[in-house]
Amino acid sequence: MSRPLLQLALDHTSLQAAQRDVALLADHVDIVEAGTILCLTEGLQAVRALREQCPDKIIVADWKVADAGETLAEQAFGAGANWMTIICAAPLATVAKGHDVAQRCGGEIQMELFGNWTLDDARAWYRTGVRQAIYHRGRDAQASGQQWGEADLAKMKALSDIGLQLSVTGGITPADLPLFKQINVKAFIAGRALAGAENPPQVAQAFHSQIRDIWGE
Amino acid sequence: MSRPLLQLALDHTSLQAAQRDVALLADHVDIVEAGTILCLTEGLQAVRALREQCPDKIIVADWKVADAGETLAEQAFGAGANWMTIICAAPLATVAKGHDVAQRCGGEIQMELFGNWTLDDARAWYRTGVRQAIYHRGRDAQASGQQWGEADLAKMKALSDIGLQLSVTGGITPADLPLFKQINVKAFIAGRALAGAENPPQVAQAFHSQIRDIWGE
Numbered sequence: 001m002s003r004p005l006l007q008l009a010l011d012h013t014s015l016q017a018a019q020r021d022v023a024l025l026a027d028h029v030d031i032v033e034a035g036t037i038l039c040l041t042e043g044l045q046a047v048r049a050l051r052e053q054c055p056d057k058i059i060v061a062d063w064k065v066a067d068a069g070e071t072l073a074e075q076a077f078g079a080g081a082n083w084m085t086i087i088c089a090a091p092l093a094t095v096a097k098g099h100d101v102a103q104r105c106g107g108e109i110q111m112e113l114f115g116n117w118t119l120d121d122a123r124a125w126y127r128t129g130v131r132q133a134i135y136h137r138g139r140d141a142q143a144s145g146q147q148w149g150e151a152d153l154a155k156m157k158a159l160s161d162i163g164l165q166l167s168v169t170g171g172i173t174p175a176d177l178p179l180f181k182q183i184n185v186k187a188f189i190a191g192r193a194l195a196g197a198e199n200p201p202q203v204a205q206a207f208h209s210q211i212r213d214i215w216g217e
Numbered sequence: 218m219s220r221p222l223l224q225l226a227l228d229h230t231s232l233q234a235a236q237r238d239v240a241l242l243a244d245h246v247d248i249v250e251a252g253t254i255l256c257l258t259e260g261l262q263a264v265r266a267l268r269e270q271c272p273d274k275i276i277v278a279d280w281k282v283a284d285a286g287e288t289l290a291e292q293a294f295g296a297g298a299n300w301m302t303i304i305c306a307a308p309l310a311t312v313a314k315g316h317d318v319a320q321r322c323g324g325e326i327q328m329e330l331f332g333n334w335t336l337d338d339a340r341a342w343y344r345t346g347v348r349q350a351i352y353h354r355g356r357d358a359q360a361s362g363q364q365w366g367e368a369d370l371a372k373m374k375a376l377s378d379i380g381l382q383l384s385v386t387g388g389i390t391p392a393d394l395p396l397f398k399q400i401n402v403k404a405f406i407a408g409r410a411l412a413g414a415e416n417p418p419q420v421a422q423a424f425h426s427q428i429r430d431i432w433g434e
Contacts, residue, residue, distance in 0.1 A: 036282075036284070039257055040280055041292055042260045043263075044258045044259075066253070066281050066304055075257065089333065090331060091332070112283070114304075115333075
């Protein structure tokens with residue numbers, strides 16, 4: 001199991017504000033995510049600008065694609081994204097088409113898990129070639145009080161066992177990390193916990209230090 | 218049951234190309250949709266530009282929102298959208314928050330049906346106040362040969378019975394319309410069937426004429 005990465009999620013409504021946070025944090029994270037809100041307000045320019053600002057980072061287009069997998073993957077990877085998200089509710093044909101384009105472009109697809117998905121779906125995604133999924137408490141679910149619990153961890157373990165690497169998100173702080181010790185975590189995704197902190201690089205360091213303590217150097 | 222409307226879906230990757238089709242078709246449709254592809258490439262500017270180009274039409278932001286319902290609804294309705302789509306996989310909290318903002322702005326939420334949703338979900342959406350859903354064969358599902366069938370029509374009927382008005386999409390042509398006679402159809406959504414036609418206004422007229430024949434003047 002490799003050491004989890006740290007991903008900065010940018011859910012700003014303005015590219016300028018997002019890029020200010022990137023300037024502060026790019027040296028302290030492994031992955032920079034053009035969040036859905038940012039992409040819907042700023043368009044493809046958000047992905048392009050982040051690629052330019054962070055030539056050496058993994059860039060994620062968090063588009064939660066539900067359809068038109070080929071066209072959208074061409075747009076995302078063409079603009080410089082390394083990974084693109086597809087929503088679990090998407091038809092399998094969309095996943096397969098997105099994955100085909102990803103492979104051709106040297107990119108990867110991440111399945112975004114929301115609502116009613118099943119382990120059979122996860123096995124089908126794996127069979128198309130997809131190797132990543134994102135597990136989260138949504139912002140709204142989180143705000144309405146939903147906590148990380150045994151049920152979440154059991155589902156994550158089952159997804160790991162299928163062969164999917166998981167990125168984990170939803171109000172995660174460094175103190176939460178030991179919860180995920182048994183899981184094949186690709187990345188921890190933090191947005192406001194990082195960018196909204198008084199000293200963002202310090203919080204990033206706290207994440208890395210916890211990750212090293214739990215998963216080793 | 219009121220007469221179904223006709224919706225032009227704009228799934229272009231460039232706003233300029235989309236606006237050319239709008240110029241041809243705006244007088245012949247009731248609703249203009251800023252499609253997901255267009256919104257992810259051009260950002261909020263797509264919604265703003267269509268509102269400006271079509272001051273009297275219903276404008277849909279087809280964002281398939283999965284999270285952050287409040288922020289995204291504020292963005293969509295603030296930019297001039299009348300309706301915003303939420304993906305069925307979204308947590309109920311997201312639907313409720315999106316609907317609250319919609320009500321405050323005089324807008325409406327449409328639930329986008331993809332993958333694993335249930336009639337219990339539909340009842341829950343109805344209870345939050347949502348009154349519209351979009352039923353479709355996805356582009357990719359359609360391309361892989363999935364047809365309209367009895368199972369689709371039975372599900373649409375069940376959704377109608379719950380009280381949801383349905384917009385129907387996925388490679389629909391005027392010849393398909395009689396299939397949906399028993400359904401509470403809010404709108405028929407056509408993209409390439411309209412904009413890609415040799416004579417787009419003529420195809421729009423064929424839709425309207427079929428709608429009048431089936432649902433009355």
